[in-house]
Every structure is written in structure tokens, then in C-alpha cells.
Amino acid sequence: MNETAELVHPRESLFRPGRMPHIWCPGCGLGTMTNCLVEVLQGRADDLDRVCVVSGIGCTGRVAGYLNLDAFHTTHGRAIPFALGLKTANPELEVIVVSGEGDLAGIGGNHLIHAARRNLDITVICVNNFTYGMTGGQVSPTTHHYARTPTTPYGNTEYPFNLPWLVAAAGAVYVARWTTAHIRQLAKAMKQAIAKRGFSFVEVVAACPTNYGRRNKLGDGRAAMREFRDNSVIKQSPPLEDLSMSLGEQIIAGAFVDKERPTFDDELAALTPKEGAATQ
Amino acid sequence: MGGSIETVPAGVPVLTGEHFMLGDHACAEGALAAGCRFFAGYPITPATEIAERLAERLPTLGGACVQMEDEIASMAAILGAAWAGAKAMTATSGPGLCLMLENIGLAVMTETPCVVVDVQRGSPSTGLPTMVGQGDMMQARWGSHGSYEIIALCPNSPQEMFDLTARAFNLSERYRVPVFVMADADVGHLTERVVIPAPEGIEIVNRKAPTGPREEYQTFRPDADLVPPMARAGEGYHVFMESLTHDERGYPTMTGEAHNRLVRRLSQKIRDYVDDIIDYEERHLDDAEVAIVSYGISARIASRAVEVCRESGMRVGMLRLITAWPFPEDRVRRLASQVRGIVVPELNLGQMSLEVERCAAGAAPVVLLPHAGGGLHEPDDTVSAVEGLLR
Numbered sequence: 008m009n010e011t012a013e014l015v016h017p018r019e020s021l022f023r024p025g026r027m028p029h030i031w032c033p034g035c036g037l038g039t040m041t042n043c044l045v046e047v048l049q050g051r052a053d054d055l056d057r058v059c060v061v062s063g064i065g066c067t068g069r070v071a072g073y074l075n076l077d078a079f080h081t082t083h084g085r086a087i088p089f090a091l092g093l094k095t096a097n098p099e100l101e102v103i104v105v106s107g108e109g110d111l112a113g114i115g116g117n118h119l120i121h122a123a124r125r126n127l128d129i130t131v132i133c134v135n136n137f138t139y140g141m142t143g144g145q146v147s148p149t150t151h152h153y154a155r156t157p158t159t160p161y162g163n164t165e166y167p168f169n170l171p172w173l174v175a176a177a178g179a180v181y182v183a184r185w186t187t188a189h190i191r192q193l194a195k196a197m198k199q200a201i202a203k204r205g206f207s208f209v210e211v212v213a214a215c216p217t218n219y220g221r222r223n224k225l226g227d228g229r230a231a232m233r234e235f236r237d238n239s240v241i242k243q244s245p246p247l248e249d250l251s252m253s254l255g256e257q258i259i260a261g262a263f264v265d266k267e268r269p270t271f272d273d274e275l276a277a278l279t280p281k282e283g284a285a286t287q
Numbered sequence: 288m289g290g291s292i293e294t295v296p297a298g299v300p301v302l303t304g305e306h307f308m309l310g311d312h313a314c315a316e317g318a319l320a321a322g323c324r325f326f327a328g329y330p331i332t333p334a335t336e337i338a339e340r341l342a343e344r345l346p347t348l349g350g351a352c353v354q355m356e357d358e359i360a361s362m363a364a365i366l367g368a369a370w371a372g373a374k375a376m377t378a379t380s381g382p383g384l385c386l387m388l389e390n391i392g393l394a395v396m397t398e399t400p401c402v403v404v405d406v407q408r409g410s411p412s413t414g415l416p417t418m419v420g421q422g423d424m425m426q427a428r429w430g431s432h433g434s435y436e437i438i439a440l441c442p443n444s445p446q447e448m449f450d451l452t453a454r455a456f457n458l459s460e461r462y463r464v465p466v467f468v469m470a471d472a473d474v475g476h477l478t479e480r481v482v483i484p485a486p487e488g489i490e491i492v493n494r495k496a497p498t499g500p501r502e503e504y505q506t507f508r509p510d511a512d513l514v515p516p517m518a519r520a521g522e523g524y525h526v527f528m529e530s531l532t533h534d535e536r537g538y539p540t541m542t543g544e545a546h547n548r549l550v551r552r553l554s555q556k557i558r559d560y561v562d563d564i565i566d567y568e569e570r571h572l573d574d575a576e577v578a579i580v581s582y583g584i585s586a587r588i589a590s591r592a593v594e595v596c597r598e599s600g601m602r603v604g605m606l607r608l609i610t611a612w613p614f615p616e617d618r619v620r621r622l623a624s625q626v627r628g629i630v631v632p633e634l635n636l637g638q639m640s641l642e643v644e645r646c647a648a649g650a651a652p653v654v655l656l657p658h659a660g661g662g663l664h665e666p667d668d669t670v671s672a673v674e675g676l677l678r
Binding site: 023026056059064072075077081085087089090091092094275 | 355360366372522527538
């Protein structure tokens with residue numbers, strides 16, 4: 008009997024042939040996040056030819072290259088301005104940026120806030136695992152205060168970014184945060200974010216057991232998922248300044264911002280210079 | 288900054304006719320004539336007028352001009368636009384070029400056509416923002432990490448700001464490589480006669496599009512000319528643009544063998560076509576005993592020196608580099624075997640002169656006329672150097 012040879016993974020159609028196995032460690036949240044994204048895309052009726060996925064550098068940066076869509080693996084931190092070029096040169100494209108918090112909020116932080124300010128019509132999925140996983144777990148812009156990393160061996164003396172507050176303040180029209188233990192809500196948020204016109208931001212709180220969990224006694228991947236499940240609270244409209252995360256304290260999850268504002272490409276399209284306009 | 292007093296109709300991509308035009312504006316017009324429809328940049332002296340001109344012109348042509356948050360973003364944005372199918376450009380000066388180098392490397396690795404205009408000013412660092420320099424020549428060649436080839440052109444007039452910017456687009460489309468227009472503050476801010484041909488008189492080269500079935504398309508599978516056809520995003524080709532070392536499918540391939548194959552092809556696709564790419568102007572070289580090798584604004588000063596020398600009976604000629612990179616190695620080698628010496632005036636303390644020396648390889652002495660920038664050589668400086676070689 009050779010039935011198993013004909014078994015096809017239900018998500019296979021959206022993965023680039025021959026790219027599995029992925030590079031991610033056991034217990035990493037990236038598989039869960041990617042699965043949610045693929046589920047959302049597979050659930051659509053259209054052929055996805057207009058969907059572009061852009062990633063920066065890092066563990067999350069590998070997502071684009073696994074997907075059988077127009078995929079762009081760019082430089083560290085520059086996924087968002089690359090996405091601006093794609094989207095502006097062809098507004099018909101649906102552009103999804105998937106990258107990590109070190110990439111998007113560290114080295115690429117300036118691009119993040121400016122894209123939100125412009126209300127560029129893209130979706131940014133930011134996987135926040137609190138660390139630079141690929142290089143060995145160094146401190147990131149969202150690493151918890153006091154956490155130990157190889158570059159903060161005595162504990163992190165800095166305070167983390169509160170990403171939903173940051174991007175909301177900069178002008179994002181859709182902002183949500185879910186952990187990888189909230190797969191239904193996460194998939195729904197991704198779907199809403201992609202459908203939303205304007206700058207949409209989904210923070211995905213994910214575990215990095217290998218490089219972050221281990222050093223901070225957070226246990227393995229299962230322990231992290233248990234922690235996300237048992238120690239998070241869903242709030243619909245909390246004060247955004249309350250969304251900071253601290254080690255051992257509750258994580259507030261939810262969809263926090265959903266509002267309307269003219270998008271960057273709407274404004275550009277509405278710009279119709281008068282015939283015969285003079286130029287110098 | 289002014290310079291042009293004409294009125295430009297909206298929606299006209301090619302301003303055919305005779306103009307009295309600022310160099311930076313001519314650059315913008317050359318881009319538009321070549322089909323540029325996306326510009327991203329950041330204000331910087333002495334390149335800002337290019338962005339200002341395009342900010343007025345592009346929206347009337349269905350294009351977009353975006354002032355980004357910095358030059359890093361500007362460079363990234365034009366690469367994104369290129370993959371969406373647009374011909375795209377940015378313009379800057381030395382300090383901005385420093386920030387662009389990261390994504391210039393990405394453009395090389397991912398074979399993304401794009402044009403980078405560098406209106407050079409006094410350097411290093413913030414240097415002399417409003418004053419001329421030619422100190423970025425090596426930066427353009429080697430600024431991003433790794434071994435690679437780029438193309439760089441050196442305009443010496445507003446007319447060439449138009450012509451060479453248009454040519455830069457054609458070369459970038461043909462070879463899928465970043466092409467630099469290495470202008471300088473004087474050429475950029477000079478206002479002169481610029482003749483813009485009728486659209487049918489302007490050569491336009493477009494990147495090769497894939498021809499086979501979409502499902503068989505491989506993002507980096509080269510044709511016999513070593514250049515892969517380029518699909519645009521959104522058309523079902525499922526392109527895979529990969530910044531890591533990759534195979535022909537775009538898949539990351541972490542082996543020395545794959546790396547060697549890719550990096551060598553990226554260089555070879557340029558090196559095999561140097562005859563197509565390299566352009567220079569020769570004056571009085573047939574009987575020359577001394578040659579001046581120069582480029583950009585320095586070459587205009589040097590041409591006066593050639594006249595002075597010829598008037599006093601010295602057999603002097605000039606090789607003006609229009610293509611700086613790839614360097615015209617063969618021509619300089621032949622020149623060195625012909626002449627008694629070569630003089631290289633440039634607005635830096637020795638950059639292209641090093642290439643001239645390398646190619647002369649001792650066959651003729653090479654005399655650098657250095658200048659830190661902020662002004663130009665006097666023709667007499669060059670004349671004296673020639674006299675020294677003939678003595």
C-alpha cells in the first residue's frame with residue numbers, strides 16, 4: 008500500500024516547492040504564525056497573483072522565501088521602504104511585509120513610523136520574539152527590562168518599545184496584537200489587516216525558546232505557549248500606553264485600532280496636476 | 288534653484304526642442320525621456336533640483352515622486368518600484384550615497400535595474416555642500432561590500448546630464464545592474480544649451496520579459512547573455528527576489544560553489560560587454576606625445592589646456608572618460624604604449640588616476656593633478672604638468 012505517498016499537506020499549495028524543511032527551531036512561534044498567514048491566504052477566492060510578501064533579515068525574514076507568491080527577501084530593516092516602491096509603482100498589488108521586531112522596530116524603526124505616518128496601504132506582520140534570534144539571542148528593541156541576553160549578560164537596562172502604541176501614534180489605521188497561542192484571533196486579525204486599506208499592523212508575540220526562553224528560564228516552546236494562553240488577557244480598547252510588556256506580567260492582546268484615514272496611494276492618485284501647469 | 292524660465296506642459300514626457308537648462312533639470316528630463324516613472328529621494332545639495340523637477344513632472348505623466356525619510360529608504364523604494372515594473376531612479380550627493388550603498392549591493396545581488404545619480408560635492412563627510420568635487424568615484428565602484436561590477440557614466444555638461452541619464456536607464460535595463468550618473472556640483476548647477484530630440488530619436492531599451500510558461504519561470508535563470516529575463520510582480524510569475532546567495536530559482540544556497548557561480552556571473556555579464564558599455568571621447572590623440580585623461584567638469588578645464596598646449600606646439604591629446612566604470616582598460620593600455628606620459632587632473636587626491644596607473648603598468652609615467660575640491664584646476668596647472676613630461 009502506497010497511500011501515504013499521495014498525501015498532500017493541506018497548506019502545500021502556498022509553499023514554494025522544495026523549500027521545506029524550514030530553518031526554524033523546535034518550539035519557535037514562526038511556524039504557527041506562518042500557518043495562520045497561509046490559512047488566511049488559502050481561504051481567499053482570488054488567485055493571489057497580486058499578493059507580494061516582503062521580508063527583511065532574520066528568522067522571520069525567511070518567511071517570504073517559503074511562500075509561493077511574489078516574494079522579496081530584502082536587506083535588514085528595509086522591507087517597508089522596498090514595499091513602498093512596489094505598492095506605489097503598482098497600486099494594484101497587495102503588499103504584506105512579514106518581519107521581526109529587530110528588523111522592523113530596530114534597524115528599520117524609522118521606516119516603520121514613516122510608513123504609518125503616510126498611511127501606506129500595506130500590511131505589516133511583526134513577529135515579536137523579544138530577541139535577535141538568528142544571531143544568537145541578543146537584546147532587541149522589545150526585549151523585556153532586566154532580561155538576560157548575550158549582549159546584556161547582567162540584565163537589560165533598557166525598556167522595550169510598546170509597538171502598538173508606537174505605530175498607532177504614528178498613524179496606523181489597524182493595530183492588533185495576538186500571541187501564537189491565539190491562532191484563531193491571529194488569523195482573523197491578519198485577514199482584517201490585509202483587507203484594511205491603509206497601514207495595518209499586527210504584532211505577533213512569539214516564543215524563541217532556543218535563544219531567549221532558555222536564558223530567561225521561560226521553558227521550552229510548550230511552556231511558552233502555556234504562558235501565552237494562561238497569562239494573557241484580551242482587551243478591546245485598553246489605553247495604548249498600557250500595552251508595554253514585562254517579564255512575568257500579563258500580556259494584553261486584542262485588536263486595538265481600526266479607523267479610517269486616506270491612504271498614501273489614495274492621496275497620490277487624487278493628485279491631478281492641472282493641464283498646462285507651469286514648472287520651473 | 289532656478290536656471291530655467293520655460294513653461295512646461297503637463298503630460299509631455301519628452302520636451303523636444305532647444306532649451307537653456309540647468310544640469311540637474313536636464314538630468315530629470317533625460318530620466319523622463321528614457322521612461323523613468325518612479326523617483327524616490329531625499330533632499331541634498333547639490334542634487335535637490337533633480338527631485339524638485341521630478342516632483343513637478345512625474346505626477347503629470349502617471350508616475351510618482353516620493354520624498355522618503357532618508358537615502359536608505361530612497362534606494363530601497365526604487366528597487367521595489369523596479370520589481371513592480373517601473374523604471375526608477377534616485378539622486379543624491381556623497382553623504383546620501385553613503386546611506387544608499389547597502390541597497391545598491393542588494394540591487395547588484397538581485398539584478399535590479401535602477402539609476403543612481405550622484406551630484407558630487409566637496410568631501411569627506413558633510414564637506415562642502417554647495418561646491419564641486421569628484422571624490423565619490425571609487426565609492427561608486429567599490430562602496431558596497433563584495434566583488435561586483437556596476438556601470439558609471441560621467442557627464443560634463445547639462446546636455447550630457449540629459450543624454451547620459453537616458454543612457455544610464457538603457458544600460459540598467461539591458462544589464463540589470465545599478466547604473467550611476469557621476470555628475471558634480473558644477474555640471475549639476477550649470478545652465479547651458481540642451482537639445483532634446485524628438486521621442487523617436489531617443490533610444491529606449493527595456494528589460495527582457497520572460498517568454499516561457501509562468502510555472503517554469505525561474506527568477507535568476509540567465510539567458511546566453513548571462514542576464515535573466517525579469518518578470519514584474521503581480522503577473523503570476525511568483526518571483527523570488529533573494530538577497531542571500533541563491534540559485535537560479537532564487538532559492539538561498541549556502542555553498543561556496545553556488546556563491547562562486549553567482550558572483551562570477553554578476554561580474555561577467557558586465558565584463559563580457561565592455562565594448563558595448565564603454566564610451567569615451569578622444570581629442571588629438573593620433574599624434575599625441577602626452578595624453579590627458581579626465582572626466583566630468585575637470586575634462587572641460589583640461590580641454591582648454593589641450594588647446595593652449597597645441598597652440599604652443601606641444602603634441603597633447605585628451606581621453607575623456609564618459610564611462611568611468613567599467614574602466615576602459617584596453618584604451619588606456621594602448622595609450623600608455625603610445626605617449627611619453629599621462630596627466631590626470633581630477634577633483635580628489637587620486638582616484639581614477641590609480642586606474643590609469645594600473646593600466647599604464649609602467650609603460651608611461653602617470654602624473655596626478657590632485658585637487659581637494661571646492662574649485663577647479665586652472666588650465667595652466669595641466670599645461671605645466673605637460674611641459675614637465677615633455678622636458
